[in-house]
Amino acid sequence: MKSAIVLGAGMAGVSTALALQGRGWAVTLVDRKAPGRETSFGNAGIIQSEAVEPYAMPRSIRELVDIAFGQTNDVFYAFRELPFHIGALFRYWWHSEEGRHRAAAIAWASLIAQATSTHEKLIERAGAGNLIRKSGFRVLHRTVAELETALKDAERKKEAYGIGYAALSASEMAAAEPALKTGGAGAVHWLDSWTVSDPGGLVESYADLFQRSGGRFVHGDAATLRRVGAGWTVMTEEGPIEAEHAVFSLGPWSSDTLRKFGHHFPMVYKRGYHAHYRSPEQLNAPVMDSENGYLLLPMLAGTRITTGAHLARFHAGPAYNQLEHAEEAAKDLFDLGQRIEDKPWQGTRPCMPDMLPVIGASQHEKGLWMNFGHGHQGFTLGPASADVLATMMDGGMPAIDMRPFRPDRY
Ligand SMILES: Cc1cc2nc3c(=O)[nH]c(=O)nc-3n(C[C@H](O)[C@H](O)[C@H](O)COP(=O)(O)OP(=O)(O)OC[C@H]3O[C@@H](n4cnc5c(N)ncnc54)[C@H](O)[C@@H]3O)c2cc1C
Known part of the structure; x- marks a missing residue:
């Protein structure tokens, strides 16, 4: 029987463990925390079949100036942080040019197309249907001009990729979400995306499925991974674990963590924050306040606000200005109620400068594999990217072109 250690039990790692297990492999999943406690815990929980194009960096001078002077709440960065990540940011900016972004989108869309079907199988097997809403989510626009631009873009995506949307007038938006104080200028309702009322809980339920099906989860430190003979060993609370293959997720x-194996991946770290509120009324589905760059999400833990991207060094301290702006802007839309936690949650979207995840074999070390860097949509793409990686590890040929995702492009 082939064997693997999967390092990291977020959405990407748990899905990878399940995909290998499904192909008959003996798999040990290793994390220093319980499954689904980091980035896959605190996100917006949208399985985004509408996210058919990766998130590009704004290229127009106006948008860049707006970001630089804090005129947008989507993206924030502190000038003093810039020298520490300017290289990766510059590469991201370069890859965001229209033609390069179009090429990335072809590869990206091929994975996104598999997102809901691969989740669906796991949701069913895990018995996690109670966490899933299949009613899409709505992007509210405050001005007619913004709504018209968004509708044009939605129509373009519908024609190019076949994804479903509905245009909602202000009164239709207000009727769809009676808890809102206003329908704004109207909304784009993405019909095919699914939303999750407890993102960390969904990962946990997938991890339970993995263990019920004979997989092993142990606490351990991925940084201790080293080669033994033709395989790998990692230190865990249950002692050293060995396997023929290892996967970094x-x-x-x-x-x-991959540096010691000679890999130097330039990552763009996009911090995000969330807080929960005890709201007197519930939303039916997530609402994005587009012009203010945040989401309002009905979660089991309360109404969750998630913020846009704070571009920072991975270990930089928090900056709560985006969350504070979101709370202020939300007052016009919705009665948030009391904040539940004293301290907001923070997590980091793992983004690659070319906007594509890293999926495939290490060019330096035999039996070392990678599945990370899914950026804004790792919660969506976990099972789809796990499926193609497991196919490759098992000696098969995935149905999609894997060249754009290969690790040796860096
Ligand atoms: C505010 C916000 C909103 C988002 N909204 C969405 C959304 O709606 N839809 C969507 O698709 N995506 C969304 N994302 C992105 C998504 O959350 C991430 O892309 C995804 O969770 C990444 O999953 P992962 O498994 O790669 O990483 P993680 O979930 O971070 O998992 C990595 C794991 O590795 C473990 N680990 C790290 N170091 C070690 C070590 N040395 N030893 C052992 N274990 C270790 C960690 O404990 C962790 O469990 C959002 C992100 C943010 C921040």
């Missing part, structure tokens, strides 16, 4: 920790 450490989300934003992947680049640092």
Whole structure:
């Protein structure tokens, strides 16, 4: 029987463990925390079949100036942080040019197309249907001009990729979400995306499925991975574990931890924050306040606000200004109620400068594999990217072109 250690039990790692197990492999999943406690815990929980194009960096001078002067809440960075990540940011900017972004989108869309079907199988097997809403989510626009631009873009995506949307007038938006104080200028309703009421809980339920099906989860430190003979060993609370293959699915920790194997992945770290509120009324589905760059999400833990991207060094301290702006902007839309936690949650979207995840074999070490760097959509793409990686590890040929994702492009 083939064997693997999967390092990291976020959405990417747990899905990878399940995909290999499904192919008859003996798999040990290793994390220093319980499954689904980091980035895959605190996100917006949207399985985003509408996210058919990766998130590019703004290229126009106006948008860049707006970001630089804090005129947008989508993206924030502190000038003093810039020298520490300017190289990766510059590469991201370069790859965001229209033609390069179009090429990346072809590869990206081929994975996104598999997102809901691969999740669906796991949701069913895990018995996690109670966490899933299949009613899409709505992007509210405050001005007619913004709504018109968004509708044009939605129509373009519908024609190019076949994804479903509905245009909602202000009154239709207000009727769809009676808890909102206003329908704004109207909304784009993405119909095919699924939303999750407890993202960490979904990962946990997938990890339970893995263990019920005979897989082993142990606490351990991925940084202790080293070669033994033709295989690998890692130190865990249950002693050293050995296997023929090892997979890195450490989300934003992947680049640092892979250095000792001669890999230098330039990651763009996009911090995000969330807080929960005890709201008197519930939303039916997530609402994005587009012009203010945040989401309002009905979660089991309360209404969750998630913020846009704070571009920072991985270990930089928090900056709560985006969350504070979101709370202020939300007052016009919704009665948030009391904040539940004293301290907001923070996590980091693991983004690659070319906007594509790293999926495939190490060019330096035999039996070392990678599945990380899914950026804004790792929760969506976990099972789809696990499926193609497991196919490759098992000696098969995935149905999609894997060349854009290969690790040796860096
Ligand atoms: C605010 C916000 C909103 C988001 N919204 C969405 C959304 O709606 N939809 C979507 O698709 N994506 C969303 N994302 C992105 C998504 O959350 C991430 O892309 C995804 O969770 C990454 O999953 P992962 O498994 O790669 O990483 P993680 O979930 O971070 O898992 C990595 C694991 O590695 C473990 N680890 C790290 N170092 C070690 C070590 N040395 N030893 C052992 N274990 C280690 C960690 O404990 C962790 O469990 C959002 C992100 C943020 C921040």
